[in-house]
Every structure is written in C-alpha cells, then in structure tokens.
Amino acid sequence: MEDCTMPLLSIAICGFILAFEIAAWLLFRRKVAGLTIDGPDSSSIPFFTLQRLRVIGIVHTVTMLAIVIAIFSLLW
Amino acid sequence: MVVDTRRSGPTAFQGMSRAEHIEFYFRQHWIRLLWPFSRLCLACTVIAGGAWFVTAGIPDASMRRLGILALLLIFLALQASFLVRFYRHFLYVIIVTDRKIHRIKKTFLAIDDHQSIDLWSLQDINKSQRGIIQNLFGFGTLTLEAQESILKIHFVPKITKHYESILRLQGRGQRPIPQQAPA
Numbered sequence: 225m226e227d228c229t230m231p232l233l234s235i236a237i238c239g240f241i242l243a244f245e246i247a248a249w250l251l252f253r254r255k256v257a258g259l260t261i262d263g264p265d266s267s268s269i270p271f272f273t274l275q276r277l278r279v280i281g282i283v284h285t286v287t288m289l290a291i292v293i294a295i296f297s298l299l300w
Numbered sequence: 301m302v303v304d305t306r307r308s309g310p311t312a313f314q315g316m317s318r319a320e321h322i323e324f325y326f327r328q329h330w331i332r333l334l335w336p337f338s339r340l341c342l343a344c345t346v347i348a349g350g351a352w353f354v355t356a357g358i359p360d361a362s363m364r365r366l367g368i369l370a371l372l373l374i375f376l377a378l379q380a381s382f383l384v385r386f387y388r389h390f391l392y393v394i395i396v397t398d399r400k401i402h403r404i405k406k407t408f409l410a411i412d413d414h415q416s417i418d419l420w421s422l423q424d425i426n427k428s429q430r431g432i433i434q435n436l437f438g439f440g441t442l443t444l445e446a447q448e449s450i451l452k453i454h455f456v457p458k459i460t461k462h463y464e465s466i467l468r469l470q471g472r473g474q475r476p477i478p479q480q481a482p483a
C-alpha cells in the first residue's frame with residue numbers, strides 16, 4: 225500500500241500544479257483581452273509583452289514540477 | 301459608442317470610443333511587486349530551513365514524510381499566491397487618450413472596474429511624491445479632480461513625465477466627444 229502512495233501523491237500534486245497554472249494563464253488571457261498590454265505601436269512595446277509573460281508562466285510551471293519531482297525522489 | 305475590441309485592431313481597448321486616440325498608457329511601478337516578491341523569498345528561505353530540520357532532525361520516517369509534504373504544500377500555495385499577484389499587476393492599466401483618462405482595474409474573479417474621467421472636465425491635476433523611496437524611484441500619486449469626482453492613481457511610474465503629458469493634453473482643450481442623435 226505504501227509503495228504506491230508516493231507515485232500517486234506526486235502525480236496528484238503535479239496534476240494540480242499543471243491545472244492551476246493553465247487555469248491561471250487562461251483566466252489572465254481572458255481578462256487581459258482588450259487591454260493595451262502589447263502597446264499601440266511598435267515604438268512603445270513594453271518589456272513585459274504577452275509572449276514574455278507566457279514564457280514566464282511556462283518556466284514557472286516547469287520549475288514547480290521539477291521541484292516537486294525532486295523532493296519526492298530525493299527526500300521521500 | 302463603445303468599440304467592440306474583438307473586431308478592432310490592437311490600438312483599441314475595452315470602453316474606448318471611436319473618436320478617441322491613445323496617447324500613452326502605463327501600469328503601476330514595479331516596486332508594487334517588490335514586497336510580495338521579498339515576502340515570497342523570505343518564506344521560501346524559512347521553508348528550506350524547515351525542510352532541512354525535518355530531514356535531519358526527525359528520525360521517524362512517516363513523521364518526516366508528513367513534515368515534508370506539509371512544507372511542500374505551503375511552498376506551492378505561496379508560489380500560486382505570488383503568481384496570481386504577478387498576473388494581477390498587468391491587469392491594472394491607466395490609459396490616457398486625447399479625450400479621457402481611463403483607469404482599468406481587474407482581478408481574476410472578483411473585480412472588473414473601469415473608471416474614466418474627461419480631460420476637459422478636469423479642474424485640478426496634482427502630483428505628489430512623498431518620502432525618499434518615491435523620489436528616488438520616480439513614482440508617486442496623481443490626483444485628478446473634476447467637478448463631482450476625484451480619481452487617485454497610486455504608484456504612477458515616471459510621474460513627472462506623465463504629469464506633464466497630461467497637463468499638455470489638457471491644455472490642448474479637447475472638446476467633449478459629440479453624442480450621436482437618437483434615431
């Protein structure tokens with residue numbers, strides 16, 4: 225019983241992280257639609273464009289998943 | 301008439317009228333995120349210390365696992381909270397057109413505010429920077445007073461530049477947007 229607890233738990237937590245990150249990004253995209261996040265013209269594109277925010281979101285997701293997997297693998 | 305942003309190009313935003321032209325826009329100063337980020341780093345440091353204590357100090361394997369799991373869940377909750385706070389930073393926008401100043405403030409679920417004030421109806425435009433930090437980093441509060449309303453915008457970045465730009469726009473003496481006659 226205890227042998228399958230760790231993988232199940234890690235899968236559950238990773239699944240929750242993935243679901244949360246995707247939901248957060250989708251909610252953000254929905255809310256940001258119609259705001260001038262990318263600038264009205266090319267000369268005023270701000271540092272944080274939608275594309276860069278998407279990359280930040282992906283990097284954050286991957287980092288969290290890696291931390292969870294590392295903790296379950298090394299410290300459990 | 302409000303422009304439907306789904307059919308408009310990238311220069312339109314929600315609540316924009318056809319006769320308006322975007323002059324500039326800005327979000328709150330990045331320093332607004334500094335405290336939440338510092339709090340996250342501090343909490344992560346404490347959690348890391350707790351994890352070290354749990355792994356080294358607790359001999360019982362099941363208690364150790366419980367401790368690690370609890371710390372992991374707290375860490376993930378803190379990360380999620382900061383991520384939401386980070387995204388929310390980009391949902392607070394001040395858009396200045398040649399006719400109006402729009403303050404759009406949204407959260408993921410609970411808040412969707414849009415306040416706008418006509419440039420021509422402004423009676424007072426005040427800029428205030430209090431303290432060393434605000435003067436050092438160039439941000440402050442803009443207070444826009446019209447006849448029956450006051451709009452305060454906090455953490456305005458490059459406040460002197462934006463203040464002067466708004467004064468210049470107001471000085472142009474834009475006329476109010478003409479209302480369409482009913483059919």
